[in-house]
């Protein structure tokens with residue numbers, strides 16, 4: 069699907085929205101700059117936009133970035149002409165109902181209880197902030213704990229909330245340090261478990277951690293901002309179903325539709341299994357919440373104004389690509405399934421070659437790898453990885469490839485590669501996020517360009 073194919077549909081949608089206003093009577097719109105001024109500004113604007121990295125091209129295989137689905141673009145663009153505000157049913161009745169429906173879809177997708185309370189947010193950061201704030205309300209004075217692989221936002225937001233936070237170390241085998249976790253258990257109010265770490269896309273063992281937490285009265289918050297949509301293929305393509313099935317027992321969950329959900333930025337989500345946490349949000353507003361006695365989303369959200377267009381675009385996208393599609397129907401499992409297959413094929417290619425090594429087999433669609441170096445010096449691996457990234461980005465168009473780097477501790481790398489020499493404090497490896505389905509058919513060319521960049525570095 070291509071945005072250009074949707075332009076007639078956009079036109080038709082605009083016509084229908086205009087028709088709704090027409091019976092209210094004609095009105096004058098204020099004078100605006102002439103079209104020639106718009107055109108001049110547009111020329112400058114497009115020139116500025118063209119300086120971005122080419123996120124939509126499969127030769128861009130660096131960070132977690134891609135344009136939204138064309139359908140999301142269509143829905144968002146139409147909704148923007150209305151500009152609903154999902155703070156209250158006063159400001160966005162239609163988009164608020166759509167938001168409640170998509171939250172119900174997420175609830176069923178993740179196996180959360182029927183009474184689940186949730187809403188969309190501006191981002192994964194804000195969604196996590198709310199989850200940690202609720203954690204503080206539930207266990208005042210207790211700490212937030214997370215692993216070394218957790219997103220840095222948890223440490224930061226704990227500080228914002230004035231909460232103690234502690235990082236549970238990993239053992240030399242790369243597992244969570246259970247001894248340390250057991251020792252610190254009395255201090256911990258909520259444990260953050262990440263399904264899909266941002267750096268390496270690793271899945272933490274939620275199914276093993278949950279029973280431990282229940283025994284010690286610790287709440288469990290799952291940060292699936294990146295990985296959540298991979299629930300659609302849990303139990304297939306080499307993905308252990310265990311952590312995903314355990315999700316249904318978590319206390320709260322964050323997922324980012326603007327990461328793997330094909331949405332434009334401005335779309336995170338948070339879910340709470342126990343609707344009683346809604347009481348923590350209790351507040352009064354002297355000038356909203358009057359049009360309906362139904363739940364206004366602002367009554368259970370820390371943010372006030374929020375883009376109703378974000379909810380509308382997600383709702384529309386899920387109509388076309390459901391989270392729980394019928395057996396013959398396309399859905400999100402096809403989107404993330406293709407990304408996962410490509411990551412595995414890419415890893416096979418690297419493993420077959422004598423000049424590359426994987427940090428470890430990918431658990432989602434993020435692949436971390438590094439060039440083989442004589443003598444096995446980690447400092448040299450860092451130097452060469454950096455040089456290959458630079459080389460790829462500055463190569464002529466037909467050889468161009470955009471990669472990213474990932475910083476690891478020498479201990480982390482040594483878990484899988486004990487033969488390497490830890491002659492540096494931190495080691496940089498290459499990281500590629502295979503999050504565009506377009507990577508699949510482009511893969512042979514991608515590998516060619518990668519090898520070309522490596523050969524050019526020498």
Ligand SMILES: *Cc1c(COP(=O)(O)O)cnc(C)c1O
Nearest residue numbers: 191192193219266291293294324
């Ligand atoms: C991206 C990410 C976040 C932060 O989300 P934003 O939407 O970038 O604010 C938090 N946790 C994890 C695991 C992430 O991947």
